[in-house]
Structures are given as structure tokens and as C-alpha cells.
Amino acid sequence: MVKLAAKCILAGDSAxxxxxxxQIFRSDGAHFQKNYTLTTxxxxxxxxVPVPDTGDSVELFIFDSAGKELFSEMLDKLWESPNVLCLVYDVTNEQSFANCGKWLEKARSQMPGASLPGVLVGNKTDLASRRAVxxxxxxxxxxxxxxxxxETSVKEMENYxxxxxxxxxxxxxxxxxKVEVFQALV
Structure with missing residues (x-):
């Protein structure tokens, strides 16, 4: 049984x-806060997080970073050497989806030449009548x-x-x- 630690960058526009x-992931769906203040x-x-069929687990250190461009310049140091990326957009906001390319580029620039596994998450699917993406x-x-x-709806606690x-x-x-490559060398 192996317990790994991974640095996860949570990126995307404000709101x-x-x-x-x-927060809902950390609380296992027990806590949906209706009002949030802007992360600065x-x-x-x-x-x-247990890894299915392995007995292993990964401790995710999720860095929830500000979505305002103003603050993103301060985050370069905190974004250094991520292991995985969670890119989030609002399904009712086309611009937030369009900006995912910029956030992805910023994250990948922290790991030049290396692969950065990740996910794209469309949030707010509960607002189906306002869907733009x-x-x-x-x-x-x-x-x-x-x-x-x-795609997820944090509000409805779906797929979070x-x-x-x-x-x-x-x-x-x-x-x-990496372990297999190392073992092949020994």
C-alpha cells in the first residue's frame, strides 16, 4: 500500500x-456554502483519494487559486511544479471556457518539457436554461x-x-x- 502526495492546481476564471x-469535495458533499468571497x-x-483496484491512495494538495488576472501574477511561485491540473469553467459563461486555453498555457509553462495530466470541468450544469458552452x-x-x-453541478452535488x-x-x-522504468534499470 502506497500513499502518494500530488500538487493539484485548481485554475479558471473568477466565479x-x-x-x-x-470545498464540497473536501466535505464529501456535506457542505455547500451559498455565498463565497472572491479568492484573493x-x-x-x-x-x-483512494486509487481503485490498487490499495494505494493519493493525497491531493489542491491549490485553489484566484481567478482574477490581477492576482494571478502573484501566484507564479505557488504554481511551481504542479503534478496535476483541474481546469474549471462555467457552462453558462462562454468567455470562461475560452479563457481555459490561457489558464492551461500558464499551468503548463510551470512544467516545460514535462507532461501535466489534468481534467477540464464544466461547472453549473444546474443552470441548463442558461447554458452557453x-x-x-x-x-x-x-x-x-x-x-x-x-461536467458537474456543485450546487446539486452532481459529479463533483x-x-x-x-x-x-x-x-x-x-x-x-516511473517505478517500472526505475526497476528496469536495476
């Missing part, structure tokens, strides 16, 4: 639901970027765990690959 997603730096959420469009973009794609379980599994897979 897409990053903090709500992190970084909040840290830590949670251990098509699921198929988001999935296609995510796959083109090498990301898994999820899946992105983090996927990240833990991706990180565990990378770890196993």
Missing part, C-alpha cells in the same frame, strides 16, 4: 465555482489538449468527486510508470 468545487490568493484543500465542444477541446472532461478521482488515478499511473 466559475473553483472554491465551491474544492490561494486556499489549500487537502484530501486523500456545448458539452461536445468542451469534450473535443479537452481531448485535443490531452485532458479528461467532466469524479474529476478529483480521475486526477488521483492519472497521478498514480504516472508514478507506476
Amino acid at each position: 466559475v465555482g473553483k472554491t465551491a468545487l474544492a 490568493g490561494v486556499d489549500l484543500v487537502v484530501k486523500t 456545448d458539452s461536445a465542444q468542451a469534450r473535443s477541446w479537452a481531448l485535443g489538449q490531452g485532458l479528461e472532461c467532466f 468527486e469524479a474529476p478529483f478521482h480521475c486526477l488521483a488515478k492519472q497521478f498514480h499511473h504516472l508514478y507506476r510508470e
Whole structure:
């Protein structure tokens, strides 16, 4: 049984639901806060995620970072050497989806030449009548970027765990690959 630690960057525009997603995941769906204040730096959420069929687990250190460009310049140091990325947009806000490319580029620039596993999460699916980003469009973009794609409604507590379980599994897979390479050398 192995317990790994992974640094997860939670990125995306302001008001897409990053903090709500992190908080509801940490509380196992027990706590949905109706009012959030703007994150002005970084909040840290830590949670251990079991990796199915392995007996192993990954402790995710989730860095919930500010979505305002103004604050993002201060975050460079905190964004150094991420292991996984959780990119969040609001399905009712086309601009928040369009900006995912910029957030992805910023995260990947912290790991030049290395692979950065990640997920794209469309939040606020409970606002179906206001949807502006098509699921198929988001999935296609995510796959083109090498990301898994999820949709969630934190408010309705739907599918909020899946992105983090996927990240833990991706990180565990990378770890196993590195162990195999190392063992082949010995």
C-alpha cells in the first residue's frame, strides 16, 4: 500500500465555482456554502483519494487559486511544479471556457518539457436554461489538449468527486510508470 502526495492546481476564471468545487469535495458533499468571497490568493484543500483496484491512495494538495488576472501574477511561485491540473469553467459563461486555453498555457509553462495530466470541468450544469458552452465542444477541446472532461453541478452535488478521482488515478499511473522504468534499470 502506497500513499502518494500530488500538487493539484485548481485554475479558471473568477466565479466559475473553483472554491465551491474544492470545498464540497473536501466535505464529501456535506457542505455547500451559498455565498463565497472572491479568492484573493490561494486556499489549500487537502484530501486523500483512494486509487481503485490498487490499495494505494493519493493525497491531493489542491491549490485553489484566484481567478482574477490581477492576482494571478502573484501566484507564479505557488504554481511551481504542479503534478496535476483541474481546469474549471462555467457552462453558462462562454468567455470562461475560452479563457481555459490561457489558464492551461500558464499551468503548463510551470512544467516545460514535462507532461501535466489534468481534467477540464464544466461547472453549473444546474443552470441548463442558461447554458452557453456545448458539452461536445468542451469534450473535443479537452481531448485535443490531452485532458479528461467532466461536467458537474456543485450546487446539486452532481459529479463533483469524479474529476478529483480521475486526477488521483492519472497521478498514480504516472508514478507506476516511473517505478517500472526505475526497476528496469536495476
